[in-house]
Amino acid sequence: MAPNTIFPEFNFGAVQDKHGSIIEExxxxxxxxxxxxxxxxxxxxxxxxxxxxxxxxxxxxxxxxxxxxxxxxxxxxxxxxxxxxxxxxxxxxxxxxxxxxxxxxxxxxxxxxxxxxxxxxxxxxxxxxxxxxxxxxxxxxxxxxxxxxxxxxxxxxxxxxxxxxxxxxxxxxxxxxxxxxxxxxxxxxxxxxxxxxxxxxxxxxxxxxxxxxxxxxxxxxxxxxxxxxxxxxxxxxxxxxxxxxxxxxxxxxxxxxxxxxxxxxxxxxxxxxxxxKHSFDMVKAMLSLNETSLACHNKIPFCQIAQFAGIQAIVEKVAAAKKVHVIDLQIRSGVQWTVLMQALATRDFPLELFKISAVGTSKEEVQNTGKWLESFAKTINVPFSFTMVMVSDMLDLKEDMFELDPEETVAVYLHFVLRSMVPQPDRLESVMRVIRNIRPSLTVVTEVEANHxxxxxxxxxxxxxxxxxxxxxxxxxxxxxxxxxxxxxxxxxxxxxxxxxxxxxxxxRTVRHVKIDVWRAFFARYGMEEMEFSSSSLYQAELVSKNFPCGNSCTITMDGKTLLAGWKGTAVQSLSLWKFV
Incomplete structure (x- = not known):
């Protein structure tokens, strides 16, 4: 018998060295x-x-x-x-x-x-x-x-x-x-x-x-x-x-x-x-919605595994909340939030408001994502609010930009966000201080599992x-x-x-991935504690991997409380859940 999940079916078809790096192995x-x-x-x-x-x-x-x-x-x-x-x-x-x-x-x-x-x-x-x-x-x-x-x-x-x-x-x-x-x-x-x-x-x-x-x-x-x-x-x-x-x-x-x-x-x-040969801004390309990123999302299982397992964890955390506020630091297509909306729409407990605060640097892209999500929310009758938080530099990010309500249950979503700031320790620390001041009920972190x-x-x-x-x-x-x-x-x-x-x-040298054990030590500085994944979240990850051809080669394992998605036994991405103590 499969674990009871809120959304059992899914469809995703649609250093700077001279300044000092905060993380080093x-x-x-x-x-x-x-x-x-x-x-x-x-x-x-x-x-x-x-x-x-x-x-x-x-x-x-x-x-x-x-x-x-x-x-x-x-x-x-x-x-x-x-x-x-x-x-x-x-x-x-x-x-x-x-x-x-x-x-x-x-x-x-x-x-x-x-x-x-x-x-x-x-x-x-x-x-x-x-x-x-x-x-x-x-x-x-x-x-x-x-x-x-x-x-x-x-x-x-x-x-x-x-x-x-x-x-x-x-x-x-x-x-x-x-x-x-x-x-x-x-x-x-x-x-x-x-x-x-x-x-x-x-x-x-x-x-x-x-x-x-x-x-x-x-x-x-x-x-x-x-x-x-x-x-x-x-x-x-x-x-x-x-x-x-x-x-x-x-x-x-x-x-x-x-x-x-x-x-x-x-x-x-x-x-x-x-x-x-040509100028290619890899970091910028990875943050934008383009043909290559969409193809990777649809054809390669790792991102979908992390997204579904992470969204399931959010669903469970806000199960009894009347007001749900998700802060997405570097929103892209926002497709994962349609899954969360469907889960919120089908629960027995009434929902007063689902709000997304989307952090971004490209106003046009964030606006387009917001309009699409608003349209989707209307089709399933979810009370929805979308707020853009535009910052040209993460040092400018402040907690008062998010219009926090004490009645809200807040979740922070960090999908490949922190890795881009490893060469910029001042920005990484600034973002972490903002998150600590917000004190969300849950922080979901997806990162590359590598030592670069x-x-x-x-x-x-x-x-x-x-x-x-x-x-x-x-x-x-x-x-x-x-x-x-x-x-x-x-x-x-x-x-x-x-x-x-x-x-x-x-x-x-801007590509500076680090592994989950390094992130654990880093998060501990801010009083964060790692949380367990439920059997439902793990089941969602397993469902996604089996939905792909050759899904048996896609391996899902645990490093302590962290979920590792990999290929033929070698981890390439980590998904972890955190709370402040």
Whole structure:
């Protein structure tokens, strides 16, 4: 028997670094405290693999690879790829070790850009590869069978499809790096030139094997970028770009956009003018109602999962209220509020007023949304009021702009709102103070579940690589290959996001997602307490996922009291409920 829901049927068819970032994932002694960061951890990748620049035979043999269906490792490139963790570096290892700890210790400290300094070679231990190791250890393939190991998402413990997902390809590539790192020392480098790569491709198809090696070339290039060996990084990028395409399979497309980002990073670091194809304001585009955002909403399940589960939570909170006031900070189409209206219209308890205060920066868009909602409310006889709250800067937002009534039950809705203010801590804190002064009965928060705010290049690169691999794999399932919207989504939204995370620094780096554990620590500063989801809310989320083709690959799990929506076991969005205590 399904849980009793108020609306069982649904139809959705229709840092700035110099100023200091309020949220940063790095290890400190006290959560929320300001601590100094070890300057040695700001270095590049170190030497993730052997010195490709010294062993050019791999590059000269690339023409042979084009002519014969052999693996790249047959030509001595990856056979000679030991990770030199003693003498040759590894700021990478230290970075990964720190980030592995951060998975369990979220912190909130102002962002501090690392000072410019000469790169130092420092010895660290092999366990410093924990971040890649954490990803790689989730996957194991034996005798042609696929098993997901140590998967934190219990709802998805077995991969039934015989083909590896895009993320799993990344894990295998990472595992090959780890195996080499743990078995080869710098003194073994000459002998590695004549021996095959130890980790075989047994059980992988030819396409999967080529994809794994392509990702390894990408990782090698990123390693050289992190170690400021830009000419060697360019050579590896040249090779990657010959093997990948923005029209290829998901792995090739992911590598294509990360190659673009790395090349842009190199140009910035070496003072070359960056190539700007066109001006695209990703943040603005994501806040507006456009063809791409609507297609994502209708074809990809994550947003609908969060919206229906969140609206169900609001419905339950205002079940006995005569006056309901929703404050939507960055209203878009407003389609989710038609669902709430229907629920309010069908309840037995009389409703005196349903009011929406919509915060926005584009008056025309907010007006159009308001007119549409007013028209809808009339068709179902819901007493409705729509108020626009226009602010050009979130610092100007004040609680007296919302015309609060002490008889109202107030809910605040934050759907991908806070992430845009992570690089602007003053604005983020200002908004949180306003919400605290309003003291709503419920605050609904939807955010991206990813760590893209680290000041360490290697951390951002690896986290972004796995995160976007999941999204490219998902898009491959839900959108046709020749769909022009898919092309725009990947090139403009995903491509711009990857480039911003990987290639930029300082205030230009605006894409700074953080995970729910970091938000928890942040909300605790304002006296907020996380609330449980009801079985009805969870049931709504499950209904939405099953309404999509391949819905079984869409996973819904819990991190404490937070709902995580993901793809094949990897979370990509979080939904959480909060109240003030």
């Amino acid at each position: 790095m290890e400190v002694d006290n959560i929320g405290g300001k601590q100094a960061v070890d300057a040695e951890n700001w270095g590049g990748f170190g030497s993730l693999c052997s010195d490709y620049g010294s062993y050019g035979n791999g590059f000269s043999d690339f023409s042979k690879y084009q002519q014969q269906p052999q693996l790249m490792s047959d030509y001595g490139v990856f056979d000679d790829m030991p990770l030199q963790f003693g003498a040759l570096s590894p700021p990478l290892q230290a970075c990964l070790e720190e980030i592995a700890k951060l998975e369990n210790i979220p912190t909130l400290v102002p962002h501090v850009e690392p000072p410019k300094k000469e790169l130092k070679r420092v010895s660290f231990s092999v366990p410093g590869l924990d971040l890649l190791n954490n990803y790689g250890s989730r996957f194991k393939r034996l005798n042609g069978e696929k098993i997901v190991e140590s998967n934190p998402y219990a709802a998805y413990t077995e991969v039934k499809d015989s083909k590896l997902s895009t993320e799993e390809i990344m894990r295998v590539a990472g595992a090959r790096f780890i195996r080499t790192a743990s078995q080869v020392s710098a003194s073994d480098l000459p002998s590695m030139l004549s021996h095959p790569f130890e980790l075989s491709f047994a059980g992988l198809s030819d396409e999967e094997s080529r994809d794994v090696e392509l990702v390894e070339f990408l990782l090698a290039s990123a390693e050289k970028v992190g170690y400021q060996q830009y000419e060697r990084a360019r050579k590896l990028l040249n090779l990657c770009e010959k093997l990948c395409s923005d029209r290829g399979n998901p792995v090739e497309r992911v590598v294509f956009y990360f190659c673009e980002a790395l090349r842009d990073k190199i140009d910035r670091e070496t003072g070359r003018p960056t190539q700007t 705010n680290s000041p360490v290049f290697v951390t951002r690169f690896i986290e972004a690589l796995f995160f976007f691999s999941v999204y490219f794999d998902c898009v491959e399932t839900f959108m046709e290959q020749n769909d022009p919207i898919r092309k725009g989504l990947e090139s403009q939204y995903f491509g711009s996001g990857i480039k911003n995370i990987v290639a930029t620094e300082g205030e230009e």
